Amino acid sequence: VVTGQTIVAILPELISTVFVILVLLVGAFAERNAGISTGLAILGTLAVFASAAILLATGFSGTFFGGGYVVDAFALYFKLIVAGSAFFAVLAAARWSGETGDAPEYLTLILSVVLGATLLVSMRDLFGIFLAIELATIPSYAMVAFDRSRRESAEGGMKYLITGVIASSVLLYGLVLIYGVSGSAMLSEVAETFTGNLTPVAVLGLVLMISGFAFKLSAAPFHFWTPDAYQGAPTSAAAFLSVGPKAATFAVLLRILLEGMPEAAATWTAIAAFLAIITMFVGNLAALRQRNVRRMLAYSSVAHSGYILAAFAALQGNGIPFAVQAVLIYSAAYAIMNMGAFLVIDLVGEDTKNFNGLIRTNPGVAVSMAVFMASLVGIPPLAGFFGKLWIIIAGAQSGSVLVYVVVGALVVNTVLSVPYYFGIIRNMILEEPTTETVRSKGAGAIRFSVYVLAVLATVFGLLIIPLSALVRASGLA
Amino acid sequence: VITTVTILIPLLGAILMLLLPDDVRLVRYAALGVAAVPLLLTIYIYFAFGGDLDVAALTQDITWISSLNIGYRVGLTGLGFGMFFLSAFLTLIAVVASWDINRNLKQYFAAIFAAEVGMLGVFAAQDLILFYVFFEITLIPMYLLVGVWGDENRRPAAIKFFIFTFLGSTVMLAGFLAFGILAGTYSMDALGGGGGLSRTAQLAVAALILFGLLIKVPAVPLHGWLLDVYVSSPISTNVLLSGVLPKLGTYGIIAVAIPLLPQGVEPFLPYLAAFGVINIIYGSFVAFMQPDLKALVAYSSIGTLGFILLGAASGNSVGLNGAVFQQVSHGLYSALLFILVGVIAAKTGTRRIGELGGLAARMPWAGGLLALGALAAMGLPGLAVFVSEFMSIMGGYTAFPVQGVLASLGIILSAMYLLYMLARVIFGPIEKPAYDELGDAGPMEMASVVPLAVLLVVLGVFPALLISVQRPAVDAVLALIGGS
Numbered sequence: 001v002v003t004g005q006t007i008v009a010i011l012p013e014l015i016s017t018v019f020v021i022l023v024l025l026v027g028a029f030a031e032r033n034a035g036i037s038t039g040l041a042i043l044g045t046l047a048v049f050a051s052a053a054i055l056l057a058t059g060f061s062g063t064f065f066g067g068g069y070v071v072d073a074f075a076l077y078f079k080l081i082v083a084g085s086a087f088f089a090v091l092a093a094a095r096w097s098g099e100t101g102d103a104p105e106y107l108t109l110i111l112s113v114v115l116g117a118t119l120l121v122s123m124r125d126l127f128g129i130f131l132a133i134e135l136a137t138i139p140s141y142a143m144v145a146f147d148r149s150r151r152e153s154a155e156g157g158m159k160y161l162i163t164g165v166i167a168s169s170v171l172l173y174g175l176v177l178i179y180g181v182s183g184s185a186m187l188s189e190v191a192e193t194f195t196g197n198l199t200p201v202a203v204l205g206l207v208l209m210i211s212g213f214a215f216k217l218s219a220a221p222f223h224f225w226t227p228d229a230y231q232g233a234p235t236s237a238a239a240f241l242s243v244g245p246k247a248a249t250f251a252v253l254l255r256i257l258l259e260g261m262p263e264a265a266a267t268w269t270a271i272a273a274f275l276a277i278i279t280m281f282v283g284n285l286a287a288l289r290q291r292n293v294r295r296m297l298a299y300s301s302v303a304h305s306g307y308i309l310a311a312f313a314a315l316q317g318n319g320i321p322f323a324v325q326a327v328l329i330y331s332a333a334y335a336i337m338n339m340g341a342f343l344v345i346d347l348v349g350e351d352t353k354n355f356n357g358l359i360r361t362n363p364g365v366a367v368s369m370a371v372f373m374a375s376l377v378g379i380p381p382l383a384g385f386f387g388k389l390w391i392i393i394a395g396a397q398s399g400s401v402l403v404y405v406v407v408g409a410l411v412v413n414t415v416l417s418v419p420y421y422f423g424i425i426r427n428m429i430l431e432e433p434t435t436e437t438v439r440s441k442g443a444g445a446i447r448f449s450v451y452v453l454a455v456l457a458t459v460f461g462l463l464i465i466p467l468s469a470l471v472r473a474s475g476l477a
Numbered sequence: 478v479i480t481t482v483t484i485l486i487p488l489l490g491a492i493l494m495l496l497l498p499d500d501v502r503l504v505r506y507a508a509l510g511v512a513a514v515p516l517l518l519t520i521y522i523y524f525a526f527g528g529d530l531d532v533a534a535l536t537q538d539i540t541w542i543s544s545l546n547i548g549y550r551v552g553l554t555g556l557g558f559g560m561f562f563l564s565a566f567l568t569l570i571a572v573v574a575s576w577d578i579n580r581n582l583k584q585y586f587a588a589i590f591a592a593e594v595g596m597l598g599v600f601a602a603q604d605l606i607l608f609y610v611f612f613e614i615t616l617i618p619m620y621l622l623v624g625v626w627g628d629e630n631r632r633p634a635a636i637k638f639f640i641f642t643f644l645g646s647t648v649m650l651a652g653f654l655a656f657g658i659l660a661g662t663y664s665m666d667a668l669g670g671g672g673g674l675s676r677t678a679q680l681a682v683a684a685l686i687l688f689g690l691l692i693k694v695p696a697v698p699l700h701g702w703l704l705d706v707y708v709s710s711p712i713s714t715n716v717l718l719s720g721v722l723p724k725l726g727t728y729g730i731i732a733v734a735i736p737l738l739p740q741g742v743e744p745f746l747p748y749l750a751a752f753g754v755i756n757i758i759y760g761s762f763v764a765f766m767q768p769d770l771k772a773l774v775a776y777s778s779i780g781t782l783g784f785i786l787l788g789a790a791s792g793n794s795v796g797l798n799g800a801v802f803q804q805v806s807h808g809l810y811s812a813l814l815f816i817l818v819g820v821i822a823a824k825t826g827t828r829r830i831g832e833l834g835g836l837a838a839r840m841p842w843a844g845g846l847l848a849l850g851a852l853a854a855m856g857l858p859g860l861a862v863f864v865s866e867f868m869s870i871m872g873g874y875t876a877f878p879v880q881g882v883l884a885s886l887g888i889i890l891s892a893m894y895l896l897y898m899l900a901r902v903i904f905g906p907i908e909k910p911a912y913d914e915l916g917d918a919g920p921m922e923m924a925s926v927v928p929l930a931v932l933l934v935v936l937g938v939f940p941a942l943l944i945s946v947q948r949p950a951v952d953a954v955l956a957l958i959g960g961s
Contacts, residue, residue, distance in 0.1 A: 325544065374617060380610040386542075389606075392651075393545060396658045411651055415644050422639065430624045430632050461541075461610075468542050 006064050009071045011051045012079050016115040019044030020108055027104025034103040038094040041107040045090055048114060049083035052076050056470075067186060068125035073473050077328060078121040078251040082244045085335050086114045088453070089240035091445040092343050096234060106146055110240065112139040117248035124259070126175045126185040129252055133171070133216065136245045137164055143237040144229050156232020163215060163225040171212025177205030178260075187260035194261035203267065210271055213253050217246060219275050219309060220282035223302045227286075230298035231350075238294070239342030242301045247331040250308055254327055257315065265316050273313035273406045279306030280413040287420050294350040296420055297341055300376060303417065304334055310406045311391045319398030321472075326394045328471045330387035333460060337375040337383050340453035343446050344369045355424055357433030365447070366428045368454035373421040375457045378414050383460035388414065480535050480551050483518045483561075484597045487511065487568070491590035494583045501582060505572075508586040512572045515565040515597065522553065523562065527946050530554060536603070538664075546662045550604040555950030556732040557600035559805040559943055560724050564596040566928075567720045567812055574816050574925035575713040577823060578626055585626055589717070592618035596721050600728060605653040605663040608733065612646055612725055619718065627709040634705040641702035642693055649689025649729070656682045656737070668737045670957045679741025686734050687745060693726030694782055696752040697759045707775035712819030715771075719778045719815060720808035727785045727804055731797070731954075735789065739958040749790035750873055750880040756783030757887030765894040770828045771818050773898060777854055778811040780891060781862070787884050788869030792958060796872015797951045798944055803865035805943060806936060810853040810862050813929040817847045820922050821902070824915050830901050834908030836915070843918040844903040846926050851899050853933050855892040861936035 007014070019040060026037045056076040063070045089110055097103040116136025123129040141164060145157020179185050181202045182193035194202065211222065218226040230238040257268055283303030290296035311326040347365055348354050358366040375382035388410070395407035456463070490511030497504055526532055536552035553561060571589055578585050591614070598611030616639065624635030657663040659682075660672030671679055692699045710718055730749070734742050742749075760780025767773040785807065788800030820843050821836065822828045837844035853860040856867070866888065874881025907913060918926070936943060 322544075370617075379617065380613045385610075389654075390545075392654055393658060396654060411647055415640070415647055418640055418643060419636075422636070426624070426632065426636065429621060430635070464542055468544055472544050 005062065008055070008060065009062065009064050009069070011055065012048045012083070012118050013115060015047045015051055016044060016111055016118060019047070020111045020115060023104050023111060024108045027108070034094075034097070034101070037104040037107050038090065038097075041090045041111060042087065044111055045083050045087040045114065048118065049080060049087065052079035052083060052118075056080070063124070067188070068128050069122050070124050071122055073470070074251070074255070074328075075121040077470065078248050078331070079118045081247045081331055081335050082114055082117040082121075085240055085244035085247075085339055086110055088339055088343070088449045089236045089244070091449050092239060092346060093234070093236035094445055095443055096236070100148070102146070106143070106234075109139040109143045109146070110236075112136075113143070113240070113245055117245045120248045121251045121255075123252060124187050124255070126179055126187070126190070126256075128185075129256070130168075130172055130175055133249070133252075134168060136248065137168070137216070140237070140241050140245065143241065144233040146237065147232070147234045150232065152228075152232035153234070154232070156229040159225050160229040167212050167215030167222070170208055170215065174205050174207070174209030174212055177201055178209060181205060187256060190260040191262060194264045198264055198267060202264075206261070206264065206268060207271065209256075210253075210268065210275075213249065214275060216249050217253075217305045217309075218302050219305050220279040220302060223279065223282065223305075226302055227295045227298040230301070231292065231294045235294075235342055235346035238298075239339050239346075242297075242342065243335040243338050246301075246305075247335060250327060250331060254312070254324065257312070258320075258324070269313050269316050269400070270402065272309050272315075273402050276306050276309035276313050276406050277409045279303070279309060280409055281306075284413050284416045284420075287417070290420070291352055292350055293345055293352055293355070293424065297338070297345070300417070300420075301338060303413065304338070304376075306413070307388065307391060307410060308334075310410050311394055313403050313406045314391070314394040314398040316403070317397065317399040319394045319396075319403070322390060322394035322397050325468070325471045326387070326390035329390050329464070329467065332467065333375070333383035333387040333457075336453050336456045336460070337372045340368065340450055340457060341372040341376065343450050343453070344372065346446055347443060347450065352423065352427055353434060355427040356431040358428040360433050365450060368450045369428060370425045371454045371457050373424050375460075377418055377421045381458075381461040383457040386460060386464055478534060478537060479518060479522060480553055480601050481537055483515045483522075483565070484551070484594060484601060486514050486518075487590040487593040487597070490514075491587040491594070494587040494590065497583055499583070504582050504586065508572045508589075509569070511586075511590060512565075512569040512593075515593070516562075516569050519562045519565050523558075523946070529949075530558060530946070538603075541607075546657075546664075547606045548604050548664060549607060550664055550666070551598075551601045551607070552603045553601055554732070554953075555947035556801055556954070557728060558946055559801060560721070560728055560808075561597060561600040563724075563805050563808045564593060564600065564721050566932075567716050567808060568593045568596075570812060570816075570925050570929065571713040571716040573921065574716060574819070575711075576921050577712055577819060581625070585622070588618040588621045589713075592622070592717060596717070596725070599725050603665045605657055605665060605668070605733070607663075608665070608729075609646065609650050609653055612649075612729075615722065615725070616642060616646070619714070619722065622714040623706055623710040623718075626711045626714065630705060631709045634709040637702045638706040645689045645692030645699075647689070648692075649686050652682050652685030652689065655685065665733065665737060670736070671738060671740055674738075674741075676740045679738045680744065681741070683734055683738040683741030683745060686738070687730065687742070687749070690726040690729040690734065691752065693729070694723050694786070695726070695779070696786065697755050697779065700779060703779065704772060704775055707778075708769065708771050712815055715815035715819075716812040719775070719811040723778075723782050724785075724804045724808065727782065727789065727800070730786070731789050731800060735792075736954045736957045743958075746790040746792060747877055747880070750787050750877045753783040753786030753788075753790065753873070754880045754883045754887070756780055756786065757884055758890065761887055761890035761894060765890075765897070768829055768831060770821065770830050770833070770898070770902065771815070773830070773894070774811065774814045774818055777814070777891065777895070778807070780887065781807050781811075781854060781866070783887065784866045784869040784884065787873040787880060788865075791869070791872035791876040792955075793872050793875055794951060794955060795868050796876065797954060798947060799865050799868025799870075799872055801947045801951060802940065802943060803862070803869055806853075806861035806865045806933070809929050809933050809936070810850055810860075813846065813850040813926055813933070814854065816922070816926050816929075817843055817850060820918050820926075821847070825912060830898060832908060833902045834905045835903070835912065837903040838907060839912060839915040840903075840917045842923060846930055847903060848899055849930055849933070851895040855895050856888050859934070859937045861933045861940070864937060864940040
């Protein structure tokens, strides 16, 4: 039965649906549609953000549609991240998509991903989760391949599509096996069958499901599509896909594991620990060798997936509440700093040489980029520091030797990542400008976004006070 | 509140610097003004609260991250006050001594002030995480100061500095986190005496923290990063680099490791004292062989840091007071020597000791002050360094006789290389005809060194000025570790 309550509960999704349709219609019927569609898309992302924020502020919560759909502080928190990052992606896409004349189509794709990702974090049903993931992923294939002026875009999109489809089928196999074992797709009922003793089929289902997620989250050894896709994609697409939908995917994985199979934690924390260690090392070691900043950031996003997976490994013992908080805090911090770094690439260029002497030609952007890079390393008092702090604390509380190893690997990887992030800072500040240094590419909206994100990353230490109160309220455990 | 204001003023100053127009005179005066405020505030604190620093006007305890029990907790103790003052003082000196910086002056001062925020903050932090945050805030400004304004070898030097010290502080953070998680809080006040940790846990935590801090000091053999950085950086940065930064490490040992983890640190104390002695002797021998005046001062600086480690390890009142005091007197004399090296290099165009000679005849003031600094470094009575080195050795000898005797040997070694240096640089015949034309240090240069020399003498004659402030805090540490 659809009641008024239900309508309120799915308000963010309803709003994004309405705007998906509106922007698409503008594309079909209006001439010179770039301005209108951009305005609508900005309005849409802000409206989704505002509706989720209002629901969060009023403490709205409940389950709907027979228990398959849940609205709680945890879900709303991630809806905020998705809508917030989409807002900056739209700003970043505005000028570029206006020039190519495809603004409505491209912005429709962004809004569709928003719809899928906001639905995803509220799903409590295995097949609902699968559908929402696909709803968020299928438009993103098109986003990656959208830049028709560059061949890399088509190549990246193709690779992303093929691996994505394989990942989806692996994920679906896993979900089906889990369904077969438990006889229900509802997470609450799955939890009754996933106890300490897992049958081989159940283990296979769990492993396949996590492998499918690992593809989507670009965790090693399933990360190989990431550099090509992010290098080829339009910058706004890479920026958005690497933070918004990714955060939502982490969120739903957390929900599946904690609500659907809490008693099998010994098995899946071990898998997460294993994935985390490989992912951190693979991401950082590969990033060290990159000359192209976009590829470097792609591998860096692999490494950061590893850091978040380290929090998943800590989901045991006393570490559980801290690990959940760590995922929440890290997702927000990562969204700010990674989005910012990608947007700077859009302004400056993707070759490390483009950054030489940027401090002289473009001081504001250079300082912002330095903030993002230092934050990605985890230097206090910037955003990334707090994310790592929480993960380390969660790991230390977990009381498991394996997790201590993971935390140790995280610390080692943090030091390992210094050279490539600081390589950019060095180029910007210590080198002389060259002919390849870009003076200024205009783009007021992107510049504005970069400054806003840099300020957010800098004052994260103050934001952490309200944020951590919010985070504690949204604890799943 | 006063403490917080003092820490935040340089931050505002840094922002102000970036907003100023490109007018060299204006920028210099504004920087002087900004640098003077924290110094005046610390002087006010000294006279108003010097007898008892533990007052509400100076402390603050605000919840920051409640679920982790991390707070913005600041306050001054006798252990940190001397360095809190010296950080503000040397920042002003560094601003005055920045005559050699001729490009991007605004940004240079902004970086200095950003570093000052971290330095002041470390000596006032009363929460382990806050301590770490301030500790790291100094990192990027110092990286930029060396990397942007240093000499031709600056880039590798800056990167080396960054990676080494970041590695050290990361290990230190691991120790802090383990400590806080086991004890349930990061408040340094609540953690005194071990925070309820078992001896084994304290040992493990202390090992991590000490390792991290000893890289920062740096204790030989963890000093690999130091020489390039000291030699490459501009003179005014050297003032902070040798005057304050090593003390982040030694202060951490004295104010964090020893009182908070007494049982964990105890087995390491003989080695800490031995590290001190190795620093003293190694620093002296290597300084002896340096052809470059600046490198000589750098190694001399490493050497005399050893006295801080020795005194800190002693676990008795004399030694600890000496160590806390030596932090300040080391800062004064090494800043003095580095600036004078800069003056001499700027006038003569070389830092090679072999090419210098007879400077006293043409530069009586600079030469005389160089002699004063060198005499201070070798521990001449009547100067501040003598008091603190003597106390460190006395305390060290009581606790560890062998290390104490070897350390006093270090004084003889330092006298050897410093006198030999003086003989070649300022005495003797004038080496080159060009030196006949040299003028003495100018007014700006004198303004940057004379206050240091005055303070060296004043603290040498009236050490009680500082010791009276630090003694209550040292007694509190002794009560925690059960020493006398």
